[in-house]
Amino acid sequence: MNLLAELRRRFRPALAHFTADVDPLLDMIRPSQPQHGDYQANCAMPLQKIVGRPPREVAQQLIERLELDDLCEAPTIAGPGFINLRLKDAWLAEQAGQAVRDERIGVAPAESPRTYVIDYSAPNVAKPMHVGHIRSTVIGDALYRTLGFLGHRVISDNHLGDWGKQFGMVIYGYKHFRDEARYQDDPVTELARLYQLVHQIIEHQAGKPTRGPAPLDQLPSLSEPHPNLERRVLDETARLHRGEEENLRLWKEFMPACLSALHQVYDRLGVRFDHELGESYYDDRLSKVVEDVQAKGVAEESEGAICIFIHEFPAPMIIRKSDGSFLYATTDLATIQYRMETWRPDAILYVVDHRQSEHFEKLFAAARLWGYSDVELMHVSFGTVMGEDKRPFKAREGDPVGLESLLDEAVERAYRLACEIDEKKPEGPQLSEAERREVAEVVGIGALKYADLSQNRTSDYVFSFDKMCALDGNTAPYMQMAYTRVCGIYRKGGVDISTLRDAETPIVLSHPAERQLAVALLRYSEALDEVVKDYRPSQLTSYLFDLAKTYSGFFESCPVLKAETEELRRSRLLLCDLTARTIKQGLDLLGIGVVDKM
RNA sequence: GCGCCCAUAGCUCAGUUGGAUAGAGCAGCGGUCUUCUAAACCGCAGGUCGUAGGUUCGAAUCCUACUGGGCGUGCCA
Numbered sequence: 001m002n003l004l005a006e007l008r009r010r011f012r013p014a015l016a017h018f019t020a021d022v023d024p025l026l027d028m029i030r031p032s033q034p035q036h037g038d039y040q041a042n043c044a045m046p047l048q049k050i051v052g053r054p055p056r057e058v059a060q061q062l063i064e065r066l067e068l069d070d071l072c073e074a075p076t077i078a079g080p081g082f083i084n085l086r087l088k089d090a091w092l093a094e095q096a097g098q099a100v101r102d103e104r105i106g107v108a109p110a111e112s113p114r115t116y117v118i119d120y121s122a123p124n125v126a127k128p129m130h131v132g133h134i135r136s137t138v139i140g141d142a143l144y145r146t147l148g149f150l151g152h153r154v155i156s157d158n159h160l161g162d163w164g165k166q167f168g169m170v171i172y173g174y175k176h177f178r179d180e181a182r183y184q185d186d187p188v189t190e191l192a193r194l195y196q197l198v199h200q201i202i203e204h205q206a207g208k209p210t211r212g213p214a215p216l217d218q219l220p221s222l223s224e225p226h227p228n229l230e231r232r233v234l235d236e237t238a239r240l241h242r243g244e245e246e247n248l249r250l251w252k253e254f255m256p257a258c259l260s261a262l263h264q265v266y267d268r269l270g271v272r273f274d275h276e277l278g279e280s281y282y283d284d285r286l287s288k289v290v291e292d293v294q295a296k297g298v299a300e301e302s303e304g305a306i307c308i309f310i311h312e313f314p315a316p317m318i319i320r321k322s323d324g325s326f327l328y329a330t331t332d333l334a335t336i337q338y339r340m341e342t343w344r345p346d347a348i349l350y351v352v353d354h355r356q357s358e359h360f361e362k363l364f365a366a367a368r369l370w371g372y373s374d375v376e377l378m379h380v381s382f383g384t385v386m387g388e389d390k391r392p393f394k395a396r397e398g399d400p401v402g403l404e405s406l407l408d409e410a411v412e413r414a415y416r417l418a419c420e421i422d423e424k425k426p427e428g429p430q431l432s433e434a435e436r437r438e439v440a441e442v443v444g445i446g447a448l449k450y451a452d453l454s455q456n457r458t459s460d461y462v463f464s465f466d467k468m469c470a471l472d473g474n475t476a477p478y479m480q481m482a483y484t485r486v487c488g489i490y491r492k493g494g495v496d497i498s499t500l501r502d503a504e505t506p507i508v509l510s511h512p513a514e515r516q517l518a519v520a521l522l523r524y525s526e527a528l529d530e531v532v533k534d535y536r537p538s539q540l541t542s543y544l545f546d547l548a549k550t551y552s553g554f555f556e557s558c559p560v561l562k563a564e565t566e567e568l569r570r571s572r573l574l575l576c577d578l579t580a581r582t583i584k585q586g587l588d589l590l591g592i593g594v595v596d597k598m
Numbered sequence: 599g600c601g602c603c604c605a606u607a608g609c610u611c612a613g614u615u616g617g618a619u620a621g622a623g624c625a626g627c628g629g630u631c632u633u634c635u636a637a638a639c640c641g642c643a644g645g646u647c648g649u650a651g652g653u654u655c656g657a658a659u660c661c662u663a664c665u666g667g668g669c670g671u672g673c674c675a
Contacts, residue, residue, distance in 0.1 A: 030614065042617055045655070055655080079618050080655065124675075165674060234674095279675095305673055314600070314671080321673045328675050355669055357602065383603090384668085421637060455611075458603080460668080462610065471637045473623040474611090481637065489634050530614070542612070545622085552639065561634050576634095597635090 001095050001106055002525040004029065006071070007039055007085065014065035015043060018058070019050050031523070037076075037084040038519055044081035055081030089515060093507040096518045100501055100574050105581050107525045109151030116154045117339050118144050120351035121271070124161035125258040125278065126170045128192045129265055129403040131393050131463065132353070135382050138449045138591065139457055140351035141271045142537040143380070145589045150528060155343055159335065160262075160278030162255065164328065168237030169198040171250050175236075176226065188261040191254060197222075202230050238325055241283065251280075265403055269445065270591055282334040286326040289334045290319055298369045310365045317362040329363060336367050340375065347376035349535060354381040354458070380535045383460035385452075393463045407445060413469045414444030417477065418598060430597065439598045443477055444469075446592040450476035453590050454541035474545040476592055479583060482548040483594045485555070486580040489573075491597075493561040497577050500570060508571040513554040520550040521578050524586070537590060544586045551579045 008026045015022040025043040032040040044059035051058050059081045066075065073086045099106030120140020123133050140156070148154045173194030174183075183190040193213050200212030204219045205228070214222055226232065240247040259276075266272065290306055293299040299308045304322030319330040339348060350360060360379035367377060387393040393401070418439040422429045431439065451468035454475075455461040471477050490497055509515045527543035530536070560576060563569035584594050 027615090028617085030617090033618080036618075040617085045617075048655080082618065161675065230674095303672075307672080312601090316672065318673050323673080325673090327673070354603070356675085358670055359675085361602090381603095417637090421635085424637075425635075456613095459611085460604085464610085467610070467624080470624080475623090477637085481635080485635055485638090492634055526614095534615095538612085539614085542622090549622090555634080556639050559634070598637095 001098065001522065002108065002529065003087070003095075003522055004031070004039065004526050005529075007041075007068075010066060010068055010071075011041065011043075014062055014067075017065055018047055018062070031526070032084065034516075036078065036082070037086040039085040039087075041075075041083040041085065042081075044077075044083060048081075059083050087519070089509045092515065092518045092522065093509050095522055096507045096509075096575070096578065097505075099522065100507070100578050101504070105524065105578060105585065106522060107150070107528060113152045114346040115343060116147055116152055117343055117345045117348045118147075118154060118156050118351065119159050119335075119349065120144075120156070121266075121273075122159040122161060122352070123262060124164070124166050125255065125262070126161075126166045126191060126195050128188075129262065131385050131401055131403060131406055133403055134406070134448070135385060135452055135457070136351045136353065137266075137269065137271055138452050139380065139382060139537060140349075141269075141591045142453055142540075142589065143349065143351070143531075143535055145591060146528060146531050146537070146540070149585075149589055150532060155275065155345070156273045157339070158273040158276040158278075160276055162258075162278035163241075163280035163283060163331075165233060165237050166195060167240060167251060167254075168233040168235075169202075170195050170254065171236045171240065171247055172229075172233050173198045174250060174254075187254070187257040191258070198229065198233065201226065202233070205229055238323070241325060265407075268404075268407060269449075270593070277335075277338075279328070279331045282331050282338065285334040285338065286330050289330060289337060290326070293319065293333065293366075293370055296370060298366065308362075308366045308369070310362050310369075312365070313358070313362060317359075317366055329359070329366075332363050333366065333370065336363075336372055336377075340372055345375060347378060349378050349380050351380045351382070354383055357381055378535065380457070382457040383455075386460050386462045388462060388464055390462070407448065409465060410448045410469070411440050411444030413465055414442075414447060414477070415440035417469060417471070418443065421598060435597075439595050442593040442595050443480055443598065446476035446480060446587070449590065449592055450479070450541060453537040454545075456538050457536060474541060476587075479544055479548055479587060479592075480594050480598065482551060483580055483583045483587075484596060484598050486551075486576045486583075487596045489560055489576055493573075495573055497573065500573055501577060505570045505574055506567075507574055508568055510568060511558050513550075513557045514572070514575060517550050517554040517575055517579065520547045521575070521582055524582050527586075528589075540586055540590060544583060547579065547582060547586075 007029055011026060011029060012022055015025050019025070025046065028042040028046070029039060030042070032038060044055040044062060047058045048055040056077055059077045063075045063077070063083060068075065068085070071087055071091045073088060076084045078084055095106070118140050121133060121137040123129050144154050144156045170191050174191070177194055177197055179190060197213045200210055200214055201219065201223050203210045204223050209216055209219060223229070236247060240251055290299065293308065294306065299306050299319060301307070302316065305318050306320035307316035307318050309316045317329050318327055319333065320326055336348065339345060352360070357379055364377040385393045415436060418431070418436045422431045422436065447468040451463070452461070468475060469477060471481060489495070507518065509518055523543065527540055530539035554575070558572055560569065560572040563572055587594055
């Protein structure tokens, strides 16, 4: 049961009496601060102009038309015309009981499921993954899981950068700079080094010396035999795209190693994709796309390039360069075409950092001009990951902070945390070394993901191991700990919770903390709706943190195993059960695991 | 130059798209353990919501200008 949705359903006919346009007014029913009740309806104020009566009077008329007796106490009017709603304890208890017995813990599947394609992660195959990739991967995965749980058809597609200029760089590097022994030993690392080296030399030639694999004082001599390196790289790229035998052979040789390195990271993150159709997949569509766009009069030639001019933007979107080659804009259009043909989605979400927002605005406008006007194209943008010095926390050339080393460090810190917790237990250490390692992996990876997801995605965020691994505050370890505390109760009391769950045991709300917990639990469905509404997983972390705090309040003031009566004991155990399941499931929708003890 | 984004407590951030006295978490101060994990909980303190105007019953939120920061900007992705 979605409480808010139910209230809105009840308000609809009453509001319809005053105006035809009720939807905006329904949005003004919202959760309230506790001192004012559970929910508040703020529709009387805007209605005063339509009805022509003072808002408090409007509120009174509205209340008289509402049929809420079964779920709410009598509504009250406060201030300028707020309608305060307090849910009945008996109704809350009944709803909580239903949620306990429900596999989906009270979350109804979407009434009208949509089809979503989510495009996330999309690393450049030739470069090592770094911290910048984690946001796209983690946010995209959370949206994938959440939309799927809500009953939508969701297709995840990792749009790998496997065909662009970066491969020209790697191929050029391979041909001229490779260390054969290192390549044989560890191809991915050597390719990454080559990429960085070529990048470094190009920067050097552009007069912007940067750090990289080569010492700065050796750059001139390294650079000298390769004048105009950027041009040479583009030539290698063009040869690859033309299908010249050697470059294509190298590309085919590099790809499996690169992909398997990526999948190692994805496996560890617990991320998997339905499809991994990289840029190369669309190569043979590109010329047809350009022709078609031109034929429809959407694109035109300008200064030798084929361009789509978008009214709002001074610079056009170039889809074919004057030298005849294509760009990522071309690939992106081809990708939209392919996805529409293949899956007919209602929405395509691009989880990509905010610096590309202008590109997507142009792309979406171009797609609409091209005829794809009935699909929601959404740039789910996110901010930059910053270091604690407030500078972008990106891999510096030559000194890369690889994603894997970040994972290692998070897990190592979680391991130390797990040991510390275990050793401080009053009854002595409880975990084996293997268990500690398992806890560390779940908590460490969880901490990293949670830190990212708990941030409003649109803002930059400061990356801090200390904060993400803290047991206080809005962190994964705190949530995971809250979960283990519930499990601890079952262990201590020798409770078989699933039997109790099926026994139709009634929920009793005898204490304010129990009531508060029940309300928080029943708002899970609302939280998921909020996540999906603006594609913001942080709505779920906020909810879970709030739930965990509410549970702590309950835990402090309501003994469970030692409850005054057996009826109360069973009821409280079920509230614990619903809390644990909500936390576990909520974290799962964020791609984060839990352990029974830590 | 033009465009987009941001500015909220000492620090890191929320703020449900215009609603009640702007909220959390850290850090600080003070309490609470013979009692289900004290790795917890409770309380106190902390604010000119960048500045100045405007819109209205009501503004951190919307509009304008300004200040300070970030990002992007015709042949990279």
